[in-house]
Amino acid sequence: MSTVSQMKCACESCLCVVSLSDAVTKDGKSYCGEACANGHPAGEGCGHTGCTCNT
Template identity: 65%
Template sequence: MSTVNQMKCACPKCLCIVSLEDAIKKEGKHYCSEGCAEGHQTIKGCGHNGCGC
């Protein structure tokens, strides 16, 4: 049996894979950055290279 410890950021436009340990958790979903977690209302993008969210 294996344990899942990484998953895609919950932001629909984000391409990042996030560690569950380091993720920002909001409403039961896992995000790679504050920008993604707040739905990009005040923060554009996630700041990770190569990601266009």
Template identity: 55%
Template sequence: MSVTIEQVKCACGDCVCVVSVEKGVKRNGRIYCGESCAEHHTSGAGCEHAGCTCHG
């Protein structure tokens, strides 16, 4: 039996977003919802998804 994962929680610890494995931003073996999270919010910007207040 095999299981296919299609969506995961963004790898950013403060982020509440769920992202498609196919469309997520991949960095260092982890999947993020967008560039801000993938870059660990170095610019101070959040992920900008509705309802999420992450800023790293």
């Protein structure tokens, strides 16, 4: 049996893979940062290189 330590950000349009130890957790889901976790309220992306979420 293996333990999952990384998973894709729960934001549907986000391409990031996040370490569960570094993830922002909201409603039981893991996100790569506050922007994704909060649903991009100001229209901003996560800011990670190569990711175009919320654009």
